[in-house]
Amino acid sequence: MASPVSTTIFHCPHALLGDGWARDCRITVDDDGMIAGIETDAQAAGATRLQGPVIPGMVNVHSHIHQRLIAGLTGYRAVGADSFWTWREQMYRAVGLLSPDELRTLATFAFMELIEGGYTVTGEFHYPHRLGGAEPVETATGLLEAADASGMALTLLPVWYRYSGFGRRAPADRQRPFVMTLDELSGLVGGLRDHVAGSSHRVGVAPHSLRAVEVSDLPELLSAIESGPVHLHISEQPAEVSECREHCGRTPIELLAEHVDLDRRWCLIHATHADDEELRVMARSDAVVGLCPTTEADLGDGLFPVRRFIDQGGRYAIGSDSNLVTDAASELRLLDWGQRLELNRRNVLCDEGEHLGRRLWTDAALAGADALDQPVGTLAVGRRADWVVLDSGHPLIEGLDADDQLDTLVLAGARDLVDQVWIAGRKQVDGGRHPGREPLAPALARLRRRLTRTA
Numbered sequence: 001m002a003s004p005v006s007t008t009i010f011h012c013p014h015a016l017l018g019d020g021w022a023r024d025c026r027i028t029v030d031d032d033g034m035i036a037g038i039e040t041d042a043q044a045a046g047a048t049r050l051q052g053p054v055i056p057g058m059v060n061v062h063s064h065i066h067q068r069l070i071a072g073l074t075g076y077r078a079v080g081a082d083s084f085w086t087w088r089e090q091m092y093r094a095v096g097l098l099s100p101d102e103l104r105t106l107a108t109f110a111f112m113e114l115i116e117g118g119y120t121v122t123g124e125f126h127y128p129h130r131l132g133g134a135e136p137v138e139t140a141t142g143l144l145e146a147a148d149a150s151g152m153a154l155t156l157l158p159v160w161y162r163y164s165g166f167g168r169r170a171p172a173d174r175q176r177p178f179v180m181t182l183d184e185l186s187g188l189v190g191g192l193r194d195h196v197a198g199s200s201h202r203v204g205v206a207p208h209s210l211r212a213v214e215v216s217d218l219p220e221l222l223s224a225i226e227s228g229p230v231h232l233h234i235s236e237q238p239a240e241v242s243e244c245r246e247h248c249g250r251t252p253i254e255l256l257a258e259h260v261d262l263d264r265r266w267c268l269i270h271a272t273h274a275d276d277e278e279l280r281v282m283a284r285s286d287a288v289v290g291l292c293p294t295t296e297a298d299l300g301d302g303l304f305p306v307r308r309f310i311d312q313g314g315r316y317a318i319g320s321d322s323n324l325v326t327d328a329a330s331e332l333r334l335l336d337w338g339q340r341l342e343l344n345r346r347n348v349l350c351d352e353g354e355h356l357g358r359r360l361w362t363d364a365a366l367a368g369a370d371a372l373d374q375p376v377g378t379l380a381v382g383r384r385a386d387w388v389v390l391d392s393g394h395p396l397i398e399g400l401d402a403d404d405q406l407d408t409l410v411l412a413g414a415r416d417l418v419d420q421v422w423i424a425g426r427k428q429v430d431g432g433r434h435p436g437r438e439p440l441a442p443a444l445a446r447l448r449r450r451l452t453r454t455a
């Protein structure tokens with residue numbers, strides 16, 4: 001006889017479900033950390049009480065976790081015109097200093113920071129495959145170990161990197177640790193998928209960009225790795241768009257859409273400089289666009305026209321990308337603020353009669369879940385029990401309606417309004433802090449000091 005599945009029952013005064021706020025929710029979570037039942041207007045008796053409003057965990061579709069090492073350390077203007085390209089040189093130099101063990105420590109700490117910031121799943125776009133001469137499997141499993149130590153659910157996206165520019169230009173010396181053949185990549189992805197089977201982690205793949213991979217190689221990649229998410233940086237920088245036009249007479253998104261079917265496997269990261277036709281192509285496809293507002297602002301990339309994109313039916317998710325900023329509210333806030341500055345309007349990314357916080361949080365979490373092939377994004381039966389509990393005792397939100405509380409998080413708060421974060425039914429953050437951070441703090445501080453002293 002099969003033993004009965006054991007469950008845990010939670011109760012909260014307000015929860016954001018798929019069709020809006022529900023009161024007095026009783027949420028049943030099974031042993032695998034999945035939501036097995038939700039009752040509304042229910043009693044709290046015998047349940048674990050969650051005090052604040054409960055919202056779905058946010059999905060972080062795009063992270064390069066190693067870049068947390070240089071967060072805030074690229075503020076010195078060393079050349080006439082600092083740009084994405086000068087920042088990239090500083091970042092490459094920093095990566096070159098990390099050992100695989102140090103990457104794992106840094107990643108563990110940074111994943112904990114991201115969880116404190118309301119993210120419960122991260123898409124890790126991982127390209128420093130051969131740090132310190134390591135084998136790619138070693139750095140990749142190090143990231144999975146870091147995710148396990150922090151509680152973060154990961155969709156690991158090993159990067160395919162071959163070239164330094166359009167026309168199959170040879171990689172620069174600093175890019176050589178990122179390079180893999182297709183055979184090596186498919187072997188790595190297959191091995192990692194066996195490794196994560198039965199866990200909260202997934203493994204997809206990430207052809208880095210149309211600069212680093214020739215577009216005509218993509219069909220071969222898609223037939224070698226037939227399922228799972230495919231993420232690609234595209235149209236982030238004006239120089240990339242003009243080089244693409246010079247190389248083949250097309251814009252990057254046009255070029256991509258000519259060679260592959262942009263189905264639901266695809267997540268296009270940035271797409272900042274998409275023109276009207278490219279916006280239409282993406283909006284009509286099943287692909288999600290991954291926007292990284294704080295990193296795009298920091299790197300001076302430009303503004304993606306989100307409002308025009310969603311008006312055509314396009315879907316976006318958010319990412320912490322360089323991990324300069326590690327909380328979801330700040331990304332969502334800047335996403336709307338960018339549109340406000342461009343359009344001279346307010347509350348651009350919601351419709352009449354809607355609260356901005358709820359609309360942003362819901363849209364980004366749902367599209368992000370699809371882009372990472374993770375059963376999250378909303379609180380519903382069959383989805384994983386990933387959620388954020390707001391600090392309902394915080395004076396900014398105490399006693400307010402749930403929508404005003406969520407608007408305050410998105411427009412005026414950050415991690416200070418996050419009380420608890422639960423992933424797969426397990427509490428990872430309490431009182432706004434991840435308890436695993438402190439023991440790792442001295443090692444992180446040492447890495448940062450070493451970096452600045454070798455500058």
Ligand SMILES: [Zn+2]
Nearest residue numbers: 064125233321
């Ligand atoms: Zn990126």
